[in-house]
Amino acid sequence: MDDVLEALVLLFVCLVVHAVQQHPLSLGAGEGKRSKRCQHFFAGLHARRRARRKMLLGILPKPRKSPVVWAKERNTEWWQQTVLGSFSEIDWLENFRMRSSTFFYVVSELQPLLERQKTSFRDPVSVEKQVAIALWRFATNLEYRRIGEQFGVSCTTVYHCIHDVCQAINKVLKPQFLRQPTEAEFQSTAQGFEELSGLPMCIGAITCTHIPIMGPEVNYFDYYNSNGWHSVSLQGITDHTGKFWDVSVGHPGRAHSARILRISGVWQRATSGHLFHSVSREVCGLQVGYSLAGDCAYPLKPWLLRPYSDREPLSPARQEFNQRVGRAHRVALEALARLKGRWRCLLKRNDCQLWRLSNLMKACCVLHNICETHGDRFFPDWLTIDRGDFPQPVCRLQDQAEEGVEALRTAICEHIQQAPCESLALQTCNL
Structure with missing residues (x-):
C-alpha cells in the first residue's frame, strides 16, 4: 500500500514539473497571437482614416492660387x-x-x-x-x-x-x-472798359448762352427753351480782356436771362452791397458806382446798365449810349465765342448727367481763362462753326427802371456826349 501511494506521489510530481516546464511556451504564443491581431486592427484603422481623408480633400475647396488680373492689351x-x-x-x-x-x-x-x-x-x-x-x-x-x-x-x-x-x-x-477781382483789379478793369467803350465805372460785361443737352428724365419740359431744343444756361461776367470772373451754370433752358440773374449769386451780392467796393465817381453831378454792361434781356439797376428800348425813336444821345453799352457788352459775347470755339463740347449736345455737365462747363471757363492768361493763340477758323442746329434763344425785357436809376443812366448819357470818342461798328455774334 505504501508502495502504491509513493508511486502516485511521484507521478503527480512529474506531472507538475512537466506542466511548469510547458507553461512559459503557451503564454508566449498567446501574446504573439494578440500582437498580430492588434497590428491588423491598427492597420485597418489607418487605412480607413486615409480613405476618409482622401474623400474630404476631394469635397473641400482647393487652396487659393495667386490672383491673376486680366487686362486687354491696348496700343499706346x-x-x-x-x-x-x-x-x-x-x-x-x-x-x-x-x-x-x-x-x-x-x-x-x-x-x-x-x-x-x-x-x-x-x-x-x-x-x-x-x-x-x-x-x-x-x-x-x-x-x-x-x-x-x-x-x-x-x-x-x-x-x-x-x-x-x-x-x-x-x-x-x-x-x-475764376474769382471776384480785387479792388486794384476792379480799377484796372474800369479803366480798360472806359478806354474801350467810353462808359465810366464799368467793371464787367454780362451775358447768357445756352448749352445743348439730351432731354432729362426729370423736369423734361423745364429744359425745353423757346427755340425748341433742350438746354442749360451759362451766365458769364467778363472783364475788359474777355476773361470770366464770375459764372453761373446749370439753370434750365426755359428760364429767362433775367430770372437766371435773379437766382444767381451775383444778384444776391449786388443787392446786399457786397459785390462791389464802395467806390464812386462824380458824373454830371451824380455819384456813379461800379456797374455791369448788359443787353435788353436784363433789368436796369444802379449796378447794371442796359440799352434804351428801340421800340420808339431814340435821340442821337441815346443812340450813342446804346452803342457804347453794346460795345462793352460785345466783350462778353466775344468771350463766349472764344470759349465755345476753343472747347467745342459746349456747342454739341451733351449726354452726361446735369451735375457733371455743370462741373464741365465751369472747368471749361477756368481753362479758357488759363489760356487767355498764358497768351495761348486762338485761331480764327475755330469760330467758323455751324450753329444752325441750335440757334440761341433771344430774350428781351421791358425797359422799366427803379426810381432814381433812370437819372443815373441819363447822367452817363450826358457824360458820353461831353466826352465823345470814335464810334466803332458793332459786330453781331449769334451765340
Missing part, C-alpha cells in the same frame, strides 16, 4: 511717341487748344489730386494722359469709345478721367483763375 504708341515725342506747338494748339507749356502747367497743378498709387496689378494712368484725355473731349466732344482707342484706354477709364479732371480743376484752379 500714338500717345507715347507721336504726342509726347514729336508734337509741335501748332499741333498742341490744334488738338489740345493750348501750348505744351500751358498743358504741363495744368498737369503740375493737378498732380496732387490726380496721381494714383502704383500697384502690383497694373500701372495707373499717368496724370499727363488723364489731362490730355479730358482736353481732347473738351475740344472735340468725341464719344468715349473713339477717345479710348486714340489713347489706348477703355471707355470707362475715359469717363472717369474726364470727370476727375473737371473736379480737380474746379477745386484747385478755379479759386486762382
Whole structure:
C-alpha cells in the first residue's frame, strides 16, 4: 500500500514539473497571437482614416492660387511717341487748344489730386494722359469709345478721367483763375472798359448762352427753351480782356436771362452791397458806382446798365449810349465765342448727367481763362462753326427802371456826349 501511494506521489510530481516546464511556451504564443491581431486592427484603422481623408480633400475647396488680373492689351504708341515725342506747338494748339507749356502747367497743378498709387496689378494712368484725355473731349466732344482707342484706354477709364479732371480743376484752379477781382483789379478793369467803350465805372460785361443737352428724365419740359431744343444756361461776367470772373451754370433752358440773374449769386451780392467796393465817381453831378454792361434781356439797376428800348425813336444821345453799352457788352459775347470755339463740347449736345455737365462747363471757363492768361493763340477758323442746329434763344425785357436809376443812366448819357470818342461798328455774334 505504501508502495502504491509513493508511486502516485511521484507521478503527480512529474506531472507538475512537466506542466511548469510547458507553461512559459503557451503564454508566449498567446501574446504573439494578440500582437498580430492588434497590428491588423491598427492597420485597418489607418487605412480607413486615409480613405476618409482622401474623400474630404476631394469635397473641400482647393487652396487659393495667386490672383491673376486680366487686362486687354491696348496700343499706346500714338500717345507715347507721336504726342509726347514729336508734337509741335501748332499741333498742341490744334488738338489740345493750348501750348505744351500751358498743358504741363495744368498737369503740375493737378498732380496732387490726380496721381494714383502704383500697384502690383497694373500701372495707373499717368496724370499727363488723364489731362490730355479730358482736353481732347473738351475740344472735340468725341464719344468715349473713339477717345479710348486714340489713347489706348477703355471707355470707362475715359469717363472717369474726364470727370476727375473737371473736379480737380474746379477745386484747385478755379479759386486762382475764376474769382471776384480785387479792388486794384476792379480799377484796372474800369479803366480798360472806359478806354474801350467810353462808359465810366464799368467793371464787367454780362451775358447768357445756352448749352445743348439730351432731354432729362426729370423736369423734361423745364429744359425745353423757346427755340425748341433742350438746354442749360451759362451766365458769364467778363472783364475788359474777355476773361470770366464770375459764372453761373446749370439753370434750365426755359428760364429767362433775367430770372437766371435773379437766382444767381451775383444778384444776391449786388443787392446786399457786397459785390462791389464802395467806390464812386462824380458824373454830371451824380455819384456813379461800379456797374455791369448788359443787353435788353436784363433789368436796369444802379449796378447794371442796359440799352434804351428801340421800340420808339431814340435821340442821337441815346443812340450813342446804346452803342457804347453794346460795345462793352460785345466783350462778353466775344468771350463766349472764344470759349465755345476753343472747347467745342459746349456747342454739341451733351449726354452726361446735369451735375457733371455743370462741373464741365465751369472747368471749361477756368481753362479758357488759363489760356487767355498764358497768351495761348486762338485761331480764327475755330469760330467758323455751324450753329444752325441750335440757334440761341433771344430774350428781351421791358425797359422799366427803379426810381432814381433812370437819372443815373441819363447822367452817363450826358457824360458820353461831353466826352465823345470814335464810334466803332458793332459786330453781331449769334451765340
